Amino acid sequence: MTQAVDTPRTASRQATFTGLKCKECGETYQPEAKHVCEDVCFGPLEVAYDYDAIRRQVTRETIQAGPNSIWRYRAFLPVETDTPIDVGTGMTPLLSAQRLARRLGLKQLYIKNDAVNMPTLSFKDRVVSVALTRARELGFTTVSCASTGNLANSTAAIAAHAGLECCVFIPADLEAGKILGTLIYDPTVMAVQGNYDQVNRLCSEVANTKGWGFVNINLRPYYSEGSKTLGFEVAEQLGWQLPDHIVAPLASGSLFSKIHKGFQEFIKVGLVEDKPVRFSGAQAEGCSPISQAFKEGRDFITPVKPNTIAKSIAIGNPADGVYALDIARKTNGTIEDVTDAEIIEGIKLLAETEGIFTETAGGTTIAVLKKLAEAGKINPDETTVAYITGNGLKTQEAVKGYIGEPLTIEPKLNSFERAWERANTLNRLEWQQTLV
Ligand SMILES: *Cc1c(COP(=O)(O)O)cnc(C)c1O
Ligand SMILES: [Zn+2]
Numbered sequence: 100m101t102q103a104v105d106t107p108r109t110a111s112r113q114a115t116f117t118g119l120k121c122k123e124c125g126e127t128y129q130p131e132a133k134h135v136c137e138d139v140c141f142g143p144l145e146v147a148y149d150y151d152a153i154r155r156q157v158t159r160e161t162i163q164a165g166p167n168s169i170w171r172y173r174a175f176l177p178v179e180t181d182t183p184i185d186v187g188t189g190m191t192p193l194l195s196a197q198r199l200a201r202r203l204g205l206k207q208l209y210i211k212n213d214a215v216n217m218p219t220l221s222f223k224d225r226v227v228s229v230a231l232t233r234a235r236e237l238g239f240t241t242v243s244c245a246s247t248g249n250l251a252n253s254t255a256a257i258a259a260h261a262g263l264e265c266c267v268f269i270p271a272d273l274e275a276g277k278i279l280g281t282l283i284y285d286p287t288v289m290a291v292q293g294n295y296d297q298v299n300r301l302c303s304e305v306a307n308t309k310g311w312g313f314v315n316i317n318l319r320p321y322y323s324e325g326s327k328t329l330g331f332e333v334a335e336q337l338g339w340q341l342p343d344h345i346v347a348p349l350a351s352g353s354l355f356s357k358i359h360k361g362f363q364e365f366i367k368v369g370l371v372e373d374k375p376v377r378f379s380g381a382q383a384e385g386c387s388p389i390s391q392a393f394k395e396g397r398d399f400i401t402p403v404k405p406n407t408i409a410k411s412i413a414i415g416n417p418a419d420g421v422y423a424l425d426i427a428r429k430t431n432g433t434i435e436d437v438t439d440a441e442i443i444e445g446i447k448l449l450a451e452t453e454g455i456f457t458e459t460a461g462g463t464t465i466a467v468l469k470k471l472a473e474a475g476k477i478n479p480d481e482t483t484v485a486y487i488t489g490n491g492l493k494t495q496e497a498v499k500g501y502i503g504e505p506l507t508i509e510p511k512l513n514s515f516e517r518a519w520e521r522a523n524t525l526n527r528l529e530w531q532q533t534l535v
Contacts, residue, residue: 107519115156117176119320120147122422128510130177132237132317140512143418144320146177154534156370159339162370169225174446175364176229176328177321183232185259186225187217189328193484199465200450203472207482209342210449211333213489214457219256219280220490221249221411221458226325227257230314239312245302246315246412247350248277249489254314255284266311268298272408276493295404296416307519323419326354330361333484334371341365341376344479346468348460348488349380349434350412352423358486359426368484378432379476380423381467383409383459387436389420393427394434400424407496408439409459411489432453435465443501444471446491458492463487 119128121144136142157174165171169189176183192212200208213222227250234242241264244254250269258265265286269278270293281288291298299316306313312321334341341362347355359378365371382390385407388400400420405413415424427434437445442459445466450456457465468485471477489497506522508514 107146114179115148115152115174117147117149119144132234132312134317134319141155146324148175148364150248150364150367152297157368159335159370160182162335169228169325172331173330174330175324175361176231176483177324178229179236180232182238184235184257185226186211186224186228186257186260188217188228190332191216192454193333194455196453196485199449202448202452203469204441204479205472205477205481205483206479207242207343208456209333209337209482209484210453211329211484211486212331212455214455214461214487218260219249219252220493221253222326222329222486223253223483224257224487225328226250226322227314229325229423230312230318230322231257231261231263234312234314234318234331235261235263237312237318239311240429241266241311242314243267243302243305243309243311244314244316245295245299247413248273248493249411250315251281251286251288252277252493255281255286255288259284259285259294264355268302268305270295270298270410274494274496276495277411280493296402296405299416307531323353323357326357327361327364329354329486330358331365333358334362334365337372337482339375341371341387343375344377344379344432344477345486346379346381346471346483346485347486348464349410349417349420349423350414350460351417352380352389352419354488355380356422356426359430360408376430377481378426379467379471380432381433381464382428382434382436383407383442383463384436384438385409386413386415387421388415389417390434390436392424393419398424407442407459408494409442410461411458411460411494412463433471435467435470436465437463437470441466441470443498446498449487450491455485455487458489458491458494459497460489461487461491462497 121136121142124140126139154172194210196208196210218223271290302314306316366373386405388403402416405415442462445460449465506518508518
C-alpha cells in the first residue's frame with residue numbers, strides 16, 4: 100500500500116486543524132494529500148484551523164512545559180498524532196548579535212540560528228518533521244521531494260529515522276556536501292540534469308503516477324506549516340513579544356510567508372500583543388525574481404533562469420512569490436538582492452563577528468541586512484531578527500579561495516616564533532591597508 104485514499108479518521112480529541120482551504124477562492128477540502136484547488140481555481144491550498152479550540156488548549160505555560168522542539172507548538176501544526184516524529188528539530192538559539200550590530204550601526208540585532216537545527220543543520224528539518232509526520236498519518240510508506248539540497252538532506256535523514264522508504268530528486272550540479280549529506284542516509288537519489296525548476300516539474304509528474312508523498316508537492320500544505328515555528332520560537336525567545344523587523348531569505352517565498360502567518364496566529368490566540376512587524380526579504384542577484392518584481396512595482400512574478408552560488412535559494416519560478424511580495428509591501432518592509440561577491444562577504448562577516456558559519460543562503464541574508472542598514476532602511480533602534488537558515492560546512496566550495504590558510508610549521512619553538520612574527524607583520528600590513 101502506498102497511499103491512503105479514503106478520508107482520515109475523524110480528528111482525535113486534540114486535533115485543531117479542520118481541513119484544507121484555497122488561498123485564492125476559499126474553497127475547502129478534506130485534509131488529504133492535495134495541494135491545488137482542483138475543483139475551482141487551481142490556487143494553492145493551505146491548512147485551516149479552529150483558533151477557538153487552540154485558544155482553549157494553549158497558554159504560554161503549556162507551551163513552555165512541552166518538548167524542547169517544534170512540537171511544543173503542536174496545536175498550531177497539522178497533525179493528529181500524540182507521537183509526532185520528534186528528532187529534536189527546532190528551539191535553535193536566538194543570539195543577541197552585538198558585534199555584528201555595531202559593525203552595521205544597529206543596536207538591537209538578533210540572529211535566529213538554524214545553522215544548528217537538528218538533525219541536518221538547516222531550517223528544512225522543521226518542514227520535513229511536520230510533512231513526514233502527516234505523511235505517516237495519511238498512510239504513505241514512500242516519501243520524496245524536489246530539492247535544492249537541504250530538503251533532500253532533511254527528507255532522507257528523517258525518513259531514515261521514521262523507517263520510511265525515500266527517493267529524492269536534486270539538480271545534478273549541487274555542492275558536494277549536500278549530495279554526501281543525503282547519500283549517507285541511503286535513500287535513492289535522482290540527480291537530474293537540469294535546474295531546480297525542471298526537477299520540480301519532473302517531480303509533479305512522478306507524484307501523479309507513483310502515489311508517493313512528496314513533501315513539497317502533494318504534502319506541501321502540511322510541510323509549509325512547519326516554517327511557522329520560526330515565527331513562534333522568535334516570539335517566545337524574545338519573552339513573548341514580536342520583533343519590529345525581520346530579514347529572511349526567499350526561495351519559493353514559503354518560509355517568509357509562514358513566519359508572517361506564525362506571528363498572526365500568536366496574536367490571534369492572545370499569546371503576544373499585536374504590533375506591526377516589518378518583513379524584508381533577501382535574494383541572490385543571480386536568482387531574484389521576487390526582488391525584481393518588488394523593485395518594479397509589479398504584483399506578478401516573471402520567472403528567471405538561476406545563476407548564483409546561492410543554490411539552496413535558487414528557485415526561478417517561486418510558488419509563493421506573490422504572497423511574499425504582498426507581505427513585504429503591506430508590512431512596510433522591502434526586498435533586496437546581492438551579488439555572489441557580496442554573499443561571500445556576508446558569510447565571512449557573520450563568521451568573524453558572531454562565530455556562526457552559515458551557507459550561501461545565510462550569506463545572502465547578512466549581505467542584504469548590511470545593504471539595508473547602510474541605506475538607512477533599518478532603524479537602528481528597531482528589534483531586528485535576521486534568519487540564518489543553513490550551515491556553512493555544506494557549501495565549503497563557496498568560500499574556497501576567499502579565506503586564509505594555515506601557517507605550516509615544524510614542531511619546534513623557533514619555527515613557531517618565526518611564523519608568529521610573520522603573521523603579525525602580515526596583520527599589521529593588512530590593517531594599514533584598511534586605513535588608506
Ligand atoms: C529552502 C531554503 C530557504 C528558503 O525556502 P523557501 O521556503 O522556499 O523560501 C532558505 N534557506 C535555506 C538554507 C534553504 O534551504
Ligand atoms: Zn480556489
